[in-house]
Amino acid sequence: MTEVDDSDGDRSRDEVLAAEYAVGVLSLADRKRLQARIEREPAFALLVARWEDRLSPLEPDGEEMPPRTVYPKIEARLFGPPMTAAAAHGGWWHSVALWRGVAFASLAALVAMAAVQQGLFGPATRPEPLVASMTGEGSPLALLASYDAASGRIAVTPVAADAGQPRALQLWMVPGGDAAPVPLGVLPQDGRGMIEVPAALRATLGDGMTLAVSVEPPGGSPIGLPTGPVIAAGQARHP
Amino acid sequence: MPSLDIAGLITKVALGDRAALASLYSAVSPKLFAICLRILKDRADAEDALQDVFVKIWQRADRYAATGVNPNGWLAAIARNQAIDMIRARRPAADTIGDEGLDIADGSPDPEAVSIGLGEGRRIDRCMGELAPERADAVRNAYVEGLSYQELAERYSVPLNTMRTWLRRSLLKLKECLER
Incomplete structure (x- = not known):
């Protein structure tokens, strides 16, 4: 290798490493090292992708049907426990009914908490708001409640839980x-943001209209319909 | 399913579309399961691998567009890499990154200037035909069965370093032929 300069040497070495990785002959430790390089070096990732593409015609034809149990496991890993049968069959409305109970239960807990805080600390004894984060095991939602003792008001902000997987x-x-x-x-994940109702929809948003919240990919549902579980719902009423 | 449709599904999956993931699974899981099974040679292991493969597809779909490669090849590579990582963890192989076989002129133009041949068809067969039969065989077995350098060396009864040199030279020759 004395006749090639270093950069060429590195390039042809990388070319060979990318090929070996794509064929799959390396040890696990070597593969992990190269996978780390694929993650951080786009140029190396491209070399590997090209080798994978180049060699892919070597793949023999042939298909094998996996058992039916596999896909539900994949969905459970990615999206949490499966929805009820009704919801899974497209009965979105049923899932609203299902989750309405959850929303009411949460609200009841908040009211109870407000009463306890009021009793414990009394009004205006603490300038800092009291904050509680409420989550449930396996729930995609957390509620952040902030109690301002001076005014006696609780502000509740929903936050998507499970920070490992960003969701809206x-x-x-x-x-x-x-x-x-x-x-x-899309609801703001922190702070108490406002959602401005589009002008065209304001006329229809009145007494008795149901509002619901679903868990979606960042930025909101890509298809304009809820794709994730509905985690809260309730009817709008004039107080 | 035509690769254009598969590419469209991957793009939707990148946007977080669960229905698209389900469609993609229906379309390609038999192929990807066959790949896992061929390498792992155990149904339970292959089922576990297939789960990991689709979790990765969901997580990495946004990177697909950047590669510009054939979508079926991209999916197959995820399946092969998952199955090979699993089999290596089970049957450890010696670390093998060395310098054997590196001292050959690459002779190819700047990689950026080389376009990827989509639909290469059976051109690969012609190029494999230009290699010595035993060496072409080694490349094919390594790829299809996911064999390690060590396993290849044992199968062909040659020292590990010799196998490494064989394979590296064969791969670079193959690339040179495919780009000709």
Whole structure:
């Protein structure tokens, strides 16, 4: 290798390493080292992708049907426990009904907590708001409650839990019947942001309209309909 | 399913579309399961591998567009890499990154200037035919069965370093032929 300069030497070495990785002959430790390089070096990742592409015609034809049990396991790993049968069969409305109970239960817990805090600390004894983060095992949602003792008010902000997998919470208007849910916006994950209801929808948003929140990929549902579980729902009423 | 449709499904999966993941699974899982099974030679292991493969597809779909490669090849590579990592963990092989076989002129143009041949068809067969039969055989067995250098050396009864030199030279010759 004395006649080639270092950069060429590195390049042809990388070319060979990429080929060996793509064929698959290396040890696990060597493969892990190269996988780390693929993650951080786009140029090396491209060399590997080209080798994988180049060699792919060597793959023999042939298919083998995997057992039916595999895909539900994949879904459970990616999206959590499966929804109810009704929800899985497209009964979005049923899942709203299912989760409505959860939303009411959470609210009841909050009211109870407010009463306890009021009793413990009394009004205006602490300038800092009291903050509680409420989560449930396996739940994709957490609620952040912030209690301002001075005003006696609790502000509740939903936050998508499970920080390992970024997700967004999307607010929907659910007209009911056969009408599809209408997306109103993606909830801010921190702070108490506002969602501005599109002007065209304001006339229909009145007493009795159901509002619901679903868990979606970052940025909201890509298809304009809820794709993730509905985690809260309730009817709008004038107080 | 045509590769254009598969590419479209991968793009939707990158946007977090679960229905697209389910469609992609229906379309390609028999092929990817066959790949895992061929390398792992155990159904339970291959089922575990297939789960990991689709978790990775979901997580990495956004990187697919950057590669510009054939979508079926991209998916097959995820399956092969998963199965090979699993089999290596089970049947450890000696670390083998060395310098044998590196001292040959690459002779190829700048990699950036080389376009990837989509639909290479059976051109690979012609290029494999230019290698000595035993060496072409070693490349094919390594690829299809996911054999390690060590296992290849044992199968062909040659020292490990010799196998490494064989394989490296064969691969570079193959690349040179495919780009001709």
